[in-house]
Amino acid sequence: AQSVTQPDIHITVSEGASLELRCNYSYGATPYLFWYVQSPGQGLQLLLKYFSGDTLVQGIKGFEAEFKRSQSSFNLRKPSVHWSDAAEYFCAVSRRNSGGSNYKLTFGKGTLLTVNP
């Protein structure tokens, strides 16, 4: 069965500092990987996704993530954090069906990001 681990429950950074949120997955085949963000009281918004190809993926709001197969990781990074980035971040992996499309997301438990002024 697929699983996702986000080792950090809560991270605090200063505005302008760099950020890296960790994500490790367990899946028996090539994974489809996602990062979602949930602002307080809001639904989930997709930041970026990896299906294949270039292992460094660019997303919205200045975020990027790197897929490392050897480490089963898909860490999210941002070079300079803004106060508006304070939110909860979820890494997710989805299964691939026989037709090659993806379904059934499995989420990590989330990392809450606090940004200090």
Next chain:
Amino acid sequence: DADVTQTPRNRITKTGKRIMLECSQTKGHDRMYWYRQDPGLGLRLIYYSFDVKDINKGEISDGYSVSRQAQAKFSLSLESAIPNQTALYFCATQPGTSLEEQYFGPGTRLTVT
């Protein structure tokens, strides 16, 4: 207008009551999903549907049922609500034929007293 809507947005109900949460979408997607979110647990899949005639259980379907009334509508029912079903519930949609992400609704906060 939002592509994925959920009603109600907030609901307080009593133990033993039947309650239905509704999800509607205008995206024309075939696949729809119901998740629940609990603090510290992330999102967990309750049920999913690939089309009107296809309903599948997720990892935590006990105590829940669903109905796919049309391509655009997917309802989640709690036949007899219990306090540990207090959670934030999300509906999501996804195109059926390509590599695409899931699109989430705004959520329904359900409290069972």
